[in-house]
Each structure stands twice: as C-alpha cells, then as structure tokens.
Amino acid sequence: MFEILRKKKTDATVLSDMVNKQRRYDSLVRALHTDIFRYAFWLCGDKHVAEDITQETFLRAWRSLDSLNDDKAAKAWLITILRRENARRFERKQFDYSDVEQEQLEDVFSSSTEDETEQYWLRRQIAKLDIEYREPLLLQLIGGFSGDEIADMLALNRNTVMTRLFRARNQLKDALDTPEVRGQSNG
Amino acid sequence: MDDLQFRRQAYGDPNNQSHDFLQHMANHPDDAKLVKDLKSLDNQLTQALNIPVPEDLAEKLLLRQQLNQHQQTQKRTRYLMAMAASIAFIVGVSFSMLRFTPIDLSEHALAHVYHETKALQIEQDIGFNDVNFKLANMSGLQQSKFIQQPGRVFYTAYCDFQGVKSLHLVMQDENGQKVTLFIVPAEERLKLDSVFADAKYKGQGFQSADAYMLLVGEQHSDLNYVKREIEQTFI
Numbered sequence: 001m002f003e004i005l006r007k008k009k010t011d012a013t014v015l016s017d018m019v020n021k022q023r024r025y026d027s028l029v030r031a032l033h034t035d036i037f038r039y040a041f042w043l044c045g046d047k048h049v050a051e052d053i054t055q056e057t058f059l060r061a062w063r064s065l066d067s068l069n070d071d072k073a074a075k076a077w078l079i080t081i082l083r084r085e086n087a088r089r090f091e092r093k094q095f096d097y098s099d100v101e102q103e104q105l106e107d108v109f110s111s112s113t114e115d116e117t118e119q120y121w122l123r124r125q126i127a128k129l130d131i132e133y134r135e136p137l138l139l140q141l142i143g144g145f146s147g148d149e150i151a152d153m154l155a156l157n158r159n160t161v162m163t164r165l166f167r168a169r170n171q172l173k174d175a176l177d178t179p180e181v182r183g184q185s186n187g
Numbered sequence: 188m189d190d191l192q193f194r195r196q197a198y199g200d201p202n203n204q205s206h207d208f209l210q211h212m213a214n215h216p217d218d219a220k221l222v223k224d225l226k227s228l229d230n231q232l233t234q235a236l237n238i239p240v241p242e243d244l245a246e247k248l249l250l251r252q253q254l255n256q257h258q259q260t261q262k263r264t265r266y267l268m269a270m271a272a273s274i275a276f277i278v279g280v281s282f283s284m285l286r287f288t289p290i291d292l293s294e295h296a297l298a299h300v301y302h303e304t305k306a307l308q309i310e311q312d313i314g315f316n317d318v319n320f321k322l323a324n325m326s327g328l329q330q331s332k333f334i335q336q337p338g339r340v341f342y343t344a345y346c347d348f349q350g351v352k353s354l355h356l357v358m359q360d361e362n363g364q365k366v367t368l369f370i371v372p373a374e375e376r377l378k379l380d381s382v383f384a385d386a387k388y389k390g391q392g393f394q395s396a397d398a399y400m401l402l403v404g405e406q407h408s409d410l411n412y413v414k415r416e417i418e419q420t421f422i
Contacts, residue, residue: 029248037240051241058248059255122235140200141233147200162199169198173228 057082133168201225290349293383296401313340327372337420364408369401
C-alpha cells in the first residue's frame, strides 16, 4: 500500500521534471540554433557538416542539460560543446578538410545583384581568414561575446584575442580597400 | 591614449564604450571616421556571416532528441526487464537450493538447546492433551499423538528446524533430570544421527511412524528411559 503511494508520487515528479526539461530544451533549441548553426558553418565551411555538428551539439546538450545551471551561459556552453564536437570530427576522420574548405566555400545564395556579389566576395574573404583569426571574430560578431569571454572560451589571454581580432579586421579591411586583389579573386 | 593603442582597440572592438576610447574619438575626427568605417565593416561582415539557416533545422533538432530519448527509454526498460528476470532467476535457484540442502538434525538440536535456555528453566506441568493439540497443528503429524502422559512435561513450544516446523518439549528422566525432545515431521532432506554429543550435552535420534525424534540431555541423564517412555506413549 505504502509502496504504491510512494511510487505514484515519484512517478509524477519524474514526469514533471521530464516535461520541464523538455520545455527548457525546446526553448534552448529555438533561441540558439541559428547562431550555433552559423557558427558551425563558419568553423567548417560546409553546410551539411555544419548541420551534422549542430545536431551532435544539441544532442550532447540534451544529455547534460541538467548541468546547465545558468541560462545566460547557455550560448557559451553550447559553443564549447560545438568546438569540442568539431575537434572530434578531425579525430574521427583522418583526411584533411582544411585545404578544401576555404576555397570551396559553398555558394549558399545566387549572386545576381551587385549587392549579393559583394556579399559573396566578402564571405570568401572571411572563409579565407586563418582559423585562429576567424574564430575570435565569429565569437564577437555571431556570439556577441566580449574580449574577456572570448579569451575564456578559447583559453587564450585577452591581449592575444585582441591582437587576433585586430588582424582579422585589418586583413578584411585591406582586402576590401584593394580593388585589384578583389578583381583577381572574383576571377 | 596614444594612436597605436587606439587603433588596436578600434580594430579589436569598434563598439568599445570605454571612456578613454570615446574621449579619443571626440578629440580626433580622423580616428572617429576610422571607427565609423570599422563599424560599417562590421555591419557588412555581420550580414555576410548571416548565412541562411535551413528552415526546419529547429524541428530536426527536436525530432532527433525525441527519437534519441525514446530509444534510451526503451533500452532502459529492456535493461530493467533483464535485471528483474535475472534477480527472479537467482531467487528461484537459491530458494530451491535452500529447500533441498540436507539438514543435519543433531547439530540443529544441540544449537537449539543452547539457544533456548529458558526452555530448561520453565517449570510447568503440561498435560498430554495439550501436547497432542499442538501436534495436531503440525503438517505431517496430524495423525500422531500421545496416548497417555509420558512423564512430566515442563515446557512445550513450536520451533523451526531450517524451515521445518517442529515441536520442542522438555521432559524428565527417572532421576528427574530434564531432557529436551524435538519432534520433527519426517522429510527427505533431514539427516538423522542415532547418537550424537558435544562437550555439555549428549543426544539420541530415532524414528517413529511419521516423525523424527531427537532427545538431548546432559551427559549423565538417562536418555534410554525417556526413549522407552515415548515409544510406549507416542503413536
């Protein structure tokens, strides 16, 4: 009799915990999947791989959702999982992506108008950036993280992060300001 | 703030809001223009970075998680079922092992006498009809009874011989020495020694129609007398 009463109560709590967790996860997915997917894309340069990594990231997030105490830290937390997941991809598959990815950046839109051509060109420039310059820039522009937060996430010191951001912008700005290079790369 | 430092900060984060940075911008219009350019670069970059996300990505993510969850629940159910089954199996096996292990009656009889010392101190006088009443309650011994009083009976109680319900009596020999008698319904797994002893007590075992009888008394008590008495009165 007691057993039955107790069991019922536990089941109910477990169930409501599950519902809460599910709700939490739902909102996490809806709020952050765009940023996570974009970050993944700019990390690996391939839409399908980015989707795979995003899937893995969110699945891992689900499994350890209980360890996420602070909802504000969710984005940083997800990006940490994502970066680990991306690194794992290189452990799993021995062949080298890095030669391909920068040059064969996927054409994700049709470049019909002047504006879009410009954007396409800019995208290629971003993809051409070394990953060590690209990543802090992504964290700043997509993630909206401050220099300190980026330093934390990449395990670098703040000065290094600021230097990399400087170089990243500098390279992009140079590329934008030098029309000949631009002509070449548009081919 | 010198120029180099300003440029570093501007390129690092054009949206820098620190007082020094803003101050420098106010004092140097050229640098303010640089920051404006950088901000517009940032705008362009942000737009370029905003690649279209597959429309159904969120749904896919949720679906994948649901499926995964479902699988895990099923795995856990299977695991629990397997656990329950093996526990039931172990319980079953050990239960039957327990039931079929032979029981050494003499050892238990001695242990019982040591354990229940109060039985030898109680000085009641119980009639054989009461004893018969108790015997009638024991499975396998419904037909057995004393036909007359087998000397004085000081104590009687049910006791447990490894799961077999049996009767514990305290009687006396011709010198008035107390002798313990156990009546145990005959069962195949019981092992009966005709004579046994340890440092303090000695004992005898014999079989009646449906039961094993075990007598335990002190070294100098006359068990044969009690045995004869029981053989005459117990059928």
